[in-house]
Amino acid sequence: MRPVEEPPTARQIKRWRRYLANERAEAAVYRELAHRKEGTERDILLRLADSESRHEEYWRAKLGEYVGMPQQPGLHTRFMGFLAKNLGSVFVLALMQSAEARTPYVDDADAPDQIAADERVHSEVVRGLAEQSRERISGGFRAAVFGANDGLVSNLALVLGILGSGVSPTIVLITGISGLLAGALSMAAGEFISVRSQAELIEATRPNDEIDRVIPELDVNANELALVYRARGLEEDEAQERAREALEQFRQAELNSQVPAGAAPASKESGVDGAWAAALSSFCCFGLGALIPVLPFIFGASISVGAVVAIILVSMALLFTGGVTGVLSGRPPLWRAVRQLLIGLGAAGVTWALGSLFGVVLG
Structure with a gap:
């Protein structure tokens, strides 16, 4: 016979409702950010939103008949929602990184370890996304x-x-x-x-792609190309192997009349801009x-x-x-x-x- 669970206290109900509202709002923040992104970043943000929605469903089920009317999320979460709609993502991601790292679930006996672990992982995911924005x-x-x-x-x-x-x-x-x-x-x-x-x-220290143009003219036996790879930090054996592969590729390309013309020199306009x-x-x-x-x-x-x-x-x-x-x-x-x-x-x-x-x- 299964033991009868005691009904939650008023304090627990209040806390769980706050968790529910915050998870719902955080999912909305991630989805709002995803609308401004594309490719991998968009996919990651949508997956984070789905995870927050799963957490929302957990607290909804735990509340059961005590779920009550939808509540406003915390001021911090509402502020992030405002930023997500009106400002750049870098501010929101930085705030979300801090929020995920300070999850209250770690010290809450009512929160399962899985959700607490999810939030910690989310912090690292958001840290990676925020790092890309910070670099830009x-x-x-x-x-x-x-x-x-x-x-x-x-x-x-x-x-x-x-x-x-x-x-x-x-x-x-x-x-x-x-x-x-x-x-x-x-x-x-x-x-x-x-x-x-x-x-x-x-x-001045960037490798010069113009070297590709002279590869077909190198002496195969002397193989000066290996010195280029060694100067770029490769060990001697690895440099020799890379040089042999490069020469073989150009030999095959020459036989097929597809010898590359060489890469154009890097533009310096970006540095000036x-x-x-x-x-x-x-x-x-x-x-x-x-x-x-x-x-x-x-x-x-x-x-x-x-x-x-x-x-x-x-x-x-x-x-x-x-x-x-x-x-x-x-x-x-x-x-x-x-x-x-x-x-x-x-x-x-x-x-x-x-x-x-x-x-x-x-x-």
Whole structure:
């Protein structure tokens, strides 16, 4: 005779209903992301959605007659649904990675081990998808975040340093605008040179496919082609084997009158385009960040009021950029935001102290 199961407690019913709503919403998030993708990424996201739907059915069956009316998912899950519909997938994937990794099922005796294991695996799957998205935006994002933070911190430090020396608001405004323009142009030039130099360095070490054109003319006995493969990192025996295979392929192609013409040299336009994109991103983001500390003085604020407002505005901006960096890195954003704030205000505080010192000495 099977034992009679005790009815769930009110606390269990409430928790299970929340699980049910969250699983339903997460499945919808994955399906929304899948609509924006194609190929392998689309298939993976749809499979994740199907898995979340299976979890949803588990909690629905476990609730049974206590399932009640559909509930709203948690605020975090609703926020991810909003992002999935209105913003790029990289933000959503980064948030989903964190959510899957922090699954509550691990510590819940009512959740089967299989579902908890599924959620852990989902975290790794989403991590892989998010990594691809991060790689696509890494260059521009790095330039944008670095430019914005540099503009915020450097111009706030410059403004506070000038304020500490006791000059008028007009001088502070002129100095801040000059710092904005000089810093933005310097950042743009630096990013352009950096990205172009990196592209040229990579281009110099990339294997030259033009070598294919001379393979049929090589001396089979001397087989200089093996040296090419050895220079690319293969062991001697493996290099010799690869060279023999390449020569045999070209011999067969020649007999069939299908000798390849050789690959066209790699285009360098992508490196140039990337350099200009990084430069423009740095210029705009540095300029936007550097504008914030001088905004109060553009609107005619006094020295004391302008300093307070500038510090508040920059603090909010530093918290935002730090939080965004944390989200995209798949880690808790709060500490990244606070760290960014402390570093930025610390640098500005040191500059203000030095400005005050020089003001006293020169005064």
